[in-house]
Amino acid sequence: MDIQLINGLPGHLPLDNRGLAYGDGVFETILLKNGRLQFLDQHLNRLLAGVLRLDLAWTATQQSELINDLKKHTDSVQDVHVVKIMLTRKAVGRGYAFNHSEQSVDCIIQIKPYTRPAWVMEGAIVQVATIFASENKSLAGLKHLNRLDSVLARASIPDANVNEVLMQTSKGLLVEGSMSNVFLLNGENWETPNIKDAGVAGIIRAELLTEFSDIKVCDISLSSIEGIKAGFITNSLIGIAPIVSLNGKTLNHHPDIFRFSDRLSLTC
């Protein structure tokens, strides 16, 4: 199945869409497996958090329609798919300013077949990107449409054997992967970077932090990762993938990683 809808119907995007012009919107990428949208409530909650932070005029009626559309198009689907939702601001006139009372929201849904890549089970080869993460305290955590840093970070390591690249702040602090959050075993402790200056508050990341209170959120300096013995990356599509190689150094496949994965029922 390959479906693309705008406001519930097949269609195209007007060229003056503000999602295109400015990245003025938010999105979610959801795994559809066994006819079920995985972690749907969590995704919808994060979408609403984005709506509030961007002051999008998303209505309760639109939210119901979105949920109905998702249900209608995914209910009987057994194959694994990726479901992407984008909400973009629509406003009168040109320029960055928008009139609060004259705005509305376009809702885009894309449903495409998804095959989990082999490296998710085998372990990911990970390298540090040469492009920085974009930093903005006012936007950090949001899954907004300004993702050029991730695009260029991924492109900065053209080696196709590398499965994911890690991004850092200008201060040399680890943020996340281009498409994932990252967890590293530092001595005896599992740690994941804080995302107060940059990065996305991932759904799997949040689930892990809720389930395992011993995972620490903290500053992780890029210079400290040489001593790391194990690690994994997470996102809503791959779930949890162990890191087998970090900047050329082999990492162990630590048993905790299975434990984390099992608790969240992420195994395929």
Next chain:
Amino acid sequence: MDIQLINGLPGHLPLDNRGLAYGDGVFETILLKNGRLQFLDQHLNRLLAGVLRLDLAWTATQQSELINDLKKHTDSVQDVHVVKIMLTRKAVGRGYAFNHSEQSVDCIIQIKPYTRPAWVMEGAIVQVATIFASENKSLAGLKHLNRLDSVLARASIPDANVNEVLMQTSKGLLVEGSMSNVFLLNGENWETPNIKDAGVAGIIRAELLTEFSDIKVCDISLSSIEGIKAGFITNSLIGIAPIVSLNGKTLNHHPDIFRFSDRLSLTC
């Protein structure tokens, strides 16, 4: 005239456009006046600088077609218009990664009537936004499509009497306005913020720096702007607009501002 073209023809955007998904592209906003695209060469040069930095597969043929399309649709137009060009990456598959040899570029042209707002002559009321500028050394200077910081910065000061808002870095350094570059008279010296961590390398800014070697590019702390006596903002549409009020304090309309404006032949 109100024209919207994609790759030279009227049309819409496919929903899987990467400009929409990630802001994976660059743009220019050009003033069309007396049938002439103002500073066209400079805009095209900056567009190409963006193409190179983003590694877009923009061809010489496409560049010629763009110039022909611009010529065709603007040559006989006497009324003032704004001409926006967007180049977005088109690539096979989903996700941030793109295959260098399997990408192409969609070119969008929008031509709309433009009326220079009255405050450009009268002077701009300017306030500091409560939203930070997005910082990324790898993207700074580019006119890319990741502009959510400008959108939210403008929205952070809802007072419609305020004509422009100023954005700062997390270190409290002034960057630019949401839609303009900014120049301030500090004692006897005209200064404009460096844009090495954030901000857009504006065309009028570059022209001024070329024409007037005594304008200094430097770090400007937000805390220092209380002592400022005069200032102005610039962009390709407004040209140069004096600041008459900065965070509630009245500024002088300094004679240098006329001199700058005259030299660039920016007066309407």
